[in-house]
Each structure stands twice: as structure tokens, then as C-alpha cells.
Amino acid sequence: DQQVKQNSPSLSVQEGRISILNCDYTNSMFDYFLWYKKYPAEGPTFLISISSIKDKNEDGRFTVFLNKSAKHLSLHIVPSQPGDSAVYFCAGGNYGQNFVFGPGTRLSVLP
Amino acid sequence: DVKVTQSSRYLVKRTGEKVFLECVQDMDHENMFWYRQDPGLGLRLIYFSYDVKMKEKGDIPEGYSVSREKKERFSLILESASTNQTSMYLCASSRRGRWDTEAFFGQGTRLTVV
Numbered sequence: 005d006q007q008v009k010q011n012s013p014s015l016s017v018q019e020g021r022i023s024i025l026n027c028d029y030t031n032s033m034f035d036y037f038l039w040y041k042k043y044p045a046e047g048p049t050f051l052i053s054i055s056s057i058k059d060k061n062e063d064g065r066f067t068v069f070l071n072k073s074a075k076h077l078s079l080h081i082v083p084s085q086p087g088d089s090a091v092y093f094c095a096g097g098n099y100g101q102n103f104v105f106g107p108g109t110r111l112s113v114l115p
Numbered sequence: 116d117v118k119v120t121q122s123s124r125y126l127v128k129r130t131g132e133k134v135f136l137e138c139v140q141d142m143d144h145e146n147m148f149w150y151r152q153d154p155g156l157g158l159r160l161i162y163f164s165y166d167v168k169m170k171e172k173g174d175i176p177e178g179y180s181v182s183r184e185k186k187e188r189f190s191l192i193l194e195s196a197s198t199n200q201t202s203m204y205l206c207a208s209s210r211r212g213r214w215d216t217e218a219f220f221g222q223g224t225r226l227t228v229v
Contacts, residue, residue, distance in 0.1 A: 008157070047119070047205055047220030048158070093157060102148075102173065105158035 007031045008096050008106040016112045023081040025109050027094030030075065034096040038103060039068060039079050042091045051092070052079070055099070084113045118142075121206050121221040128228050134193040136224050138206030144219075145211035147189035149173075149181065152203040152223070164189055165211065196228045 009028045017023045027037075035056040040048035054061040054068045054077065061068050067080045081088055091110045097103035122137035140147065146165050150158040150173075160173030162181040170181050178200060182190045189208075193200055203225050209218040 006157075010157075013155070045124075045222065047207070047222050049220070050218060095158075102160055102163060104174075105150075107155050107157040 006106070007034075007104045008094055010092075010094055010106040010109045012109050013107070014110040014112070016114060017084045019086055019113055019115050020083045023079075023084045023088065023111055023113065025079040025081075025092050025094075025111065027077045027079070027096075027106055028075060029077075029096045031096065031104070032075065034098065034104075036097060036099040036103075037068070037070065037077055038095040038097075039066075040093045040095065040105075041088075042093065042108070048093060081111075084111075086113050086115055089113045119206055119208050119219050119221040121204075121224050123224050124222065126224060126226045128193075128196050128226065130197060130228055132193075132196045132228075134196050134226065134228075136191040136193075136204055136206075136226070138189045138191070138208075138221055139187050140189075140206075140208040140219070141187065142208060142210075142219065143186065144208035145186070146209045147183065148207040148209075149179075149189065149191045150205045150207065151175070152205055158205065161191065193226075196226075198228050200226065201228045202226060 038053045039051040041051045042048040070077045091108045093108045094106040095103040119140045148163040149161045164170045164183040180192045205223050206221040
């Protein structure tokens, strides 16, 4: 049973528009969440994180929103750029411990 | 520039072979991890190590073992490779007590077992 779900395997967005990647989790004990980005033939790289004491964290074009009651988080990319085309992994867990990753969403930003 | 280096990008092995996947990090990190990545399943933790000679099972340790004789090196061993171990294997490292911005991944090893 997957504790972290990313129900959209893929997403296509026009350059300049907003990309919204969704993630749901089942473990209410999770108190920290991460997003990683992965390009083909490379390892994942850290993108942004959020603690459960917050409902929003912003870093440049990237914003993560957390809705604890719904056990849902989303990553917003505004504006989307072709270089954002990658697989995005959501992960949940407890700070300082191991994290559980979702299956990933492949984002394609079309010029 | 920080680095986690995996010894091979691509490997093809035969069923029943013993396979070694090597990972080296140059950041003096205490924690090291081995994941496998499969379509639709994301990254699943096989084993991790938080210190030299220490190891802990992750979510899917069956069929695998690990070795950490030196701080910078973490090896994943497939004792007798099987076709269901065909996958992308990713090594990562992080400082003790930290995971978020300080987790660095290698480029991955795509293993095919025939």
C-alpha cells in the first residue's frame, strides 16, 4: 500500500503557464515533505520542502502548499519553463529520518 | 562541487550472478542510502547506513545486502541476481540528522538481469 501517491503519471503545460503537481499521503504521522526533480540519466535533486507546521513554502518560481486535513500537497511552478520538464517526486516522512517517495509525475513544458 | 558517484551507469548481468554496485561520496556524509526506482513505484529504500559498518534494512531488503567499510563508500550486493531485480539503482548521501537540502543522489545505475 503506497503511503505517498502521485495520481497523475504525466502532465503537459504550455510555457509561461502554471504547472500544478499533486501529491496525497496516507500516513498522518508524516511531519515533513520534500519535492525532488529528476532529469533523464541524472539522479534526483532536491527542489523544495515543507514542514507540517506550515501550509505554504515559496522559493522563487516554486511554491509548495500543504493541506494537512486533506493529507494533500501540491507543487506550483509559475511561470513554467521548458527546462522544468522532468519527473517530479513527492516524499513524506519525519525530519531527520527516512522518507517515503511517491511514484513521480512527468512534467512536459511545451514551448 | 559535491558528488555522489556510482561506479557504473549501465550493467547487464546473468541470472544467478553476484553483482556489486559501488557508490562513493566526497562530502564526508554520515548517512548513505540505496534506492531502486521502478515505473509507477517511485523510489523505494533498500538499505541505509548511518555510520561505518552500520546498516539498516529499508522497505525492500530481500535479495540484497550492503557493505560500508569506509565512510565514503557504500556497496550494494545482489547475492544471486534475478530478473525481478532489473531496475534503476540510486545511491544517496546526507549529513547525520539531515535529509532535505543535504541529500545528494548519484546518477544511477541501470541494471538489467537476463
